[in-house]
Amino acid sequence: MNKKVLAINSSKRKRNTYGLLIDIKEQFEKINIDVDIINLHDYNIELCTGCESCILKDKCFLDDDMDMLMNKLQQYDGIILSTPIYLNNISGKLKMFIDRTCRWVHRPALAGIPIMNVVTTSSSGIKNTLKYMDNVAVQWGAFPTDNISRKVTTVKEKVQPKEYENFVKHIMMDKKLYKPSIEQLIYFSVSKVLALKVIKRDAKYWEDKGWLSKNYFYDSKINIFKKVIANRFYKMLYKKVNRVEE
Secondary structure, X not given: OOEEEEEEEOOOOOOHHHHHHHHHHXXXXXXXXXXXXXXXXXXXXXXXXXXXXXXXXXXXXXXXXXXXXXXXXXXXXXXXXXXXXXXOEOOHHHHHHHHOOOHHHHOOOOOOOEEEEEEEEOOOOHHHHHHHHHHHHHHOOOEEEEEEEEEOOOOOOOOOHHHOHHHHHHHHOOHHHOOOOHHHHHHHHHHXXXXXXXXXXXXXXXXXXXXXOOOOOOOOOOOHHHHXXXXXXXXXXXXXXXOOOO
C-alpha cells in the first residue's frame, strides 16, 4: 500500500507556492507516495478567540471546518506545510489554522509524523519563517525534516530529490530508528510536566497514550547524553511547577 502525504497550501493565488506542491506531488507519485493537496482558503476557518475551551474542555465552540481538518491531518503518513512569506513570516491563513490547533500543544496528536516545509518569498524571511514552522511541528508532537525554499529568482526551478530525501526517508523508516533532538526531548519533558501538574484532561490523555513513563513519545534512538540532560531538566521542572487544582 502506498504511503500517503497531505500537503497544505495556504496561498490564495495558487501560483508559486502551489506550483511547488504540484511539482512535489508529481515526483512523489513516481516513488509510490500519494499526495493530497488541500487549499486552506477553500475552508471556513474562524479566528481563535483565546477562550481556551479547546484546552480545558477538548471542544471548540466555533462552528467551522477546523475539527474536520485536524482529524484529516491525523490520517496521513507525512505532512507538507507550505506558505508564501509575508512580512518575514507565514501567511495569515496558515497562522489562523495553527492558532486553532492549540489543544495539540497540550495533547499532541501528530506524534511520529514527519513534516516538511515549503516556502516562497520575493526576497527575505526564509530563515525566520522556517524556524517558526519547525517549532510548530515539534509542538504538535511531529518532527521537522526537510525545508524547501524558493525566491522570486529561483521559484521556477524544479524541486530536486535531495531536497526532500530526508522527509521521504522518515516516512518509510521504523520510528525506533528516529533520533530526537535535545530540543524535542526538552519540549517533551515540559509537556509531560504540564500534563501532570496543570490540566487533568492532559494527564488522562498522556496516560492513555502511555507517554508518562517514557523519555519521548515512542521508543527511539536517544543519545545517552541527551537522555541524561532531558531527565535532569524534567526532574528540575517537576519540582518547580506547582500543581494546579481545576
